[in-house]
Amino acid sequence: MGHPEAAEKFIANDERMHWHDKALWFVREKRDLAAHGIPEWEELRRVAKQIKTHVMSKLDVYLEEFEENAKEKGIHVHWAKDAKEHNEIVLKLLLNRGAKKLVKSKSMLTEECHLNPYLEENGIDVVDTDLGERIVQLREEAPSHIVLPAIHLKKEDVGTTFEHFLKTEKGNSDPTYLTRSARVHLRKKFLNADASLTGVNFGIAETGGIVVCTNEGNADLGASLAKLHIASMGIEKIIPKIKDLAVFTRLLSRSATGQPITSYTSHFHAPVEGGEMHIIIVDNGRSKILGSQDFKQSLNCIRCGACLNTCPIYRRSGGHSYGYTIPGPIGSTLGPSKDLSANKTLPFACTLCASCSNVCPIKIDLHHQLYKYRQHVVNAGLLATKKHTILKVAAWVMKHPSLLDFGGKIARKIVPIMPRSILYSSANIWGKKRELPKFPKNSFKELYKQHKEGKK
Amino acid sequence: MKIGLFIPCYMNELYPEASMATLKILENLGLDVEYPTEQTCCGQPMANTGCAHEADELARRFLKIFKDYDYVVAPSGSCVAMVRNNYAQFLDGEEGFEHLKTHTYEIVEFLHDVIKPKSMNAKFPYKVGIHNSCHGHREIGMASMSERNLPEFSKVKSMLSLVEGIEFVTLKRKDECCGFGGTFCVSEDAMSAAMGLDRVNDHVNAGAQIVTGVDMSCLMHMQGVIDREKLPIKTMHIAEILAGDL
Numbered sequence: 004m005g006h007p008e009a010a011e012k013f014i015a016n017d018e019r020m021h022w023h024d025k026a027l028w029f030v031r032e033k034r035d036l037a038a039h040g041i042p043e044w045e046e047l048r049r050v051a052k053q054i055k056t057h058v059m060s061k062l063d064v065y066l067e068e069f070e071e072n073a074k075e076k077g078i079h080v081h082w083a084k085d086a087k088e089h090n091e092i093v094l095k096l097l098l099n100r101g102a103k104k105l106v107k108s109k110s111m112l113t114e115e116c117h118l119n120p121y122l123e124e125n126g127i128d129v130v131d132t133d134l135g136e137r138i139v140q141l142r143e144e145a146p147s148h149i150v151l152p153a154i155h156l157k158k159e160d161v162g163t164t165f166e167h168f169l170k171t172e173k174g175n176s177d178p179t180y181l182t183r184s185a186r187v188h189l190r191k192k193f194l195n196a197d198a199s200l201t202g203v204n205f206g207i208a209e210t211g212g213i214v215v216c217t218n219e220g221n222a223d224l225g226a227s228l229a230k231l232h233i234a235s236m237g238i239e240k241i242i243p244k245i246k247d248l249a250v251f252t253r254l255l256s257r258s259a260t261g262q263p264i265t266s267y268t269s270h271f272h273a274p275v276e277g278g279e280m281h282i283i284i285v286d287n288g289r290s291k292i293l294g295s296q297d298f299k300q301s302l303n304c305i306r307c308g309a310c311l312n313t314c315p316i317y318r319r320s321g322g323h324s325y326g327y328t329i330p331g332p333i334g335s336t337l338g339p340s341k342d343l344s345a346n347k348t349l350p351f352a353c354t355l356c357a358s359c360s361n362v363c364p365i366k367i368d369l370h371h372q373l374y375k376y377r378q379h380v381v382n383a384g385l386l387a388t389k390k391h392t393i394l395k396v397a398a399w400v401m402k403h404p405s406l407l408d409f410g411g412k413i414a415r416k417i418v419p420i421m422p423r424s425i426l427y428s429s430a431n432i433w434g435k436k437r438e439l440p441k442f443p444k445n446s447f448k449e450l451y452k453q454h455k456e457g458k459k
Numbered sequence: 460m461k462i463g464l465f466i467p468c469y470m471n472e473l474y475p476e477a478s479m480a481t482l483k484i485l486e487n488l489g490l491d492v493e494y495p496t497e498q499t500c501c502g503q504p505m506a507n508t509g510c511a512h513e514a515d516e517l518a519r520r521f522l523k524i525f526k527d528y529d530y531v532v533a534p535s536g537s538c539v540a541m542v543r544n545n546y547a548q549f550l551d552g553e554e555g556f557e558h559l560k561t562h563t564y565e566i567v568e569f570l571h572d573v574i575k576p577k578s579m580n581a582k583f584p585y586k587v588g589i590h591n592s593c594h595g596h597r598e599i600g601m602a603s604m605s606e607r608n609l610p611e612f613s614k615v616k617s618m619l620s621l622v623e624g625i626e627f628v629t630l631k632r633k634d635e636c637c638g639f640g641g642t643f644c645v646s647e648d649a650m651s652a653a654m655g656l657d658r659v660n661d662h663v664n665a666g667a668q669i670v671t672g673v674d675m676s677c678l679m680h681m682q683g684v685i686d687r688e689k690l691p692i693k694t695m696h697i698a699e700i701l702a703g704d705l
């Protein structure tokens with residue numbers, strides 16, 4: 004199923020669609036308040052883009068610097084060229100230490116690598132500890148948003164899920180009650196875990212340490228209690244210096260939720276006492292994107308989710324409608340970079356309104372990328388034949404003005420007298436939910452000619 | 460100053476009044492305007508659907524027809540955005556392109572930036588909601604965007620403010636997309652219509668009698684929704700208000 008069909012399904016439940024739209028618009032408005040609250044906002048965006056662009060131009064150098072400094076701090080560094088290698092490294096690290104129970108904090112990279120099912124198949128008990136992630140994990144669903152993984156669910160949905168899995172009171176969907184229940188449930192998991200896995204928001208080349216931003220403190224708890232901490236990091240997460248960090252933390256949480264800073268901004272710069280810390284640096288298609296002039300800016304993304312919240316289509320179709328790990332505008336360019344054919348409808352799930360590019364804290368040219376990807380879809384022969392033919396014919400007509408004039412004249416004569424049953428047959432997709440414009444007697448060109456005659 | 464008038468292909472066929480209003484505005488200001496009759500389409504529908512080859516041919520055609528004018532003016536933010544921001548892929552380095560790119564204007568923008576009239580000699584005693592069509596709004600910068608932290612302005616509102624008796628309503632979402640989106644309106648028709656209805660309702664709830672804007676395509680889409688749902692509101696191209704036709 005492509006995006007149009009999935010979106011149509013989501014829209015069919017009008018009440019829920021509008022609820023989803025409003026929930027995310029609320030987040031967008033909170034973001035606006037925060038972004039408009041600091042006068043240097045646009046300057047921060049400009050600097051952030053500069054830093055990222057610079058890093059991407061010397062990524063190899065910075066990655067090596069990062070590795071060297073991390074090793075000096077007693078952190079083990081691993082390199083994974085793809086998802087398979089990443090997952091195998093994680094499993095090996097766990098098995099080597101006899102670890103059976105893993106607690107995870109939020110990491111879109113491990114979602115991208117489908118780590119959970121792989122580990123579960125190999126006998127590991129994996130628990131996502133971010134509340135939203137835990138909810139979707141229990142429901143065996145994918146996150147529908149990169150910052151708010153369970154935003155597609157209402158509190159009643161969470162209530163029934165917890166009733167089933169955590170044996171909470173029947174019919175109780177009070178958010179405080181549910182959160183407390185999840186806390187009790189997760190506390191046990193934290194205490195019994197053999198190992199923890201976190202994502203990485205920023206890897207600092209200068210120090211060899213990583214920074215993880217969360218609102219729940221779950222990354223800290225996991226990484227501090229268990230003796231084995233594994234951090235999965237995409238190659239693009241590097242920033243040069245610790246002093247660059249503030250630019251990004253100021254932008255990240257304001258863009259994501261409208262907070263001035265995330266509740267926890269945790270720096271991991273060494274293993275816990277008597278423990279081990281491992282960082283897995285993952286490529287998984289990123290270096291291919293780095294090599295493409297049109298799309299390399301997509302690597303600058305800090306996963307704040309603002310482009311999802313602002314996207315009028317994301318808000319009305321939900322994250323699952325994209326069928327790719329990362330939904331919304333950024334997912335609609337990353338998806339095709341991963342697999343063009345499987346994600347061919349995503350660049351078209353967009354009106355090119357450009358709100359995303361302007362909300363993005365790193366000024367990524369998101370809508371231009373989607374515009375460009377459409378050409379790749381056409382060049383790869385993946386555009387629906389009917390659509391392609393119509394546009395080819397239209398372009399041909401447009402090169403023959405007299406033909407266009409003739410066609411227009413006929414249409415203006417015939418359409419007004421056509422019976423509604425024919426005019427609004429199933430072939431008229433426009434007319435399913437909209438009336439056609441009223442056809443006028445004359446074209447502008449005809450009126451213009453009369454006007455000129457009259458003037459003479 | 461010789462002005463070449465570009466009328467988007469579908470406007471020529473379907474919206475002769477709004478097109479004539481554009482011509483009238485320019486003529487009333489005493490400007491020398493010409494409509495080259497061999498013009499058709501700027502190629503935007505093809506380009507936005509990824510059909511670069513077809514768009515390329517139409518871009519070349521457009522350049523040939525319009526390159527000798529001092530200015531090209533069009534009643535469409537999105538066609539102007541096409542010329543200004545997307546033609547480079549096809550025409551960079553071609554003779555006359557640099558001039559065309561920097562001298563193609565949307566009509567309201569042209570009035571605001573180039574002609575700067577002090578009055579418009581038009582009356583419009585109605586409550587009006589401004590639809591900030593995305594391409595005019597974000598691609599060519601007709602007004603400040605809600606996403607950015609920059610000083611507020613609106614060329615659309617400035618020009619409309621010269622019209623006597625006009626009143627503006629305040630929308631809940633001042634620059635959300637209406638969902639037209641070119642071929643998007645049929646390839647994602649359910650989404651497109653849902654977005655259109657939400658946008659129209661914002662104007663209705665704000666008490667607007669008329670929705671106006673710089674792109675007829677967005678207005679056509681919203682009017683389609685209005686007519687189907689029988690909503691108590693109408694759309695009208697901004698040129699018709701500024702021309703003082705009523």
Ligand code: SF4
Pocket residue numbers: 258303304305306307308309310311333359362363364365366367369
């Ligand atoms: S593309 Fe920009 S707005 Fe979207 S998630 Fe990434 S950083 Fe945030």
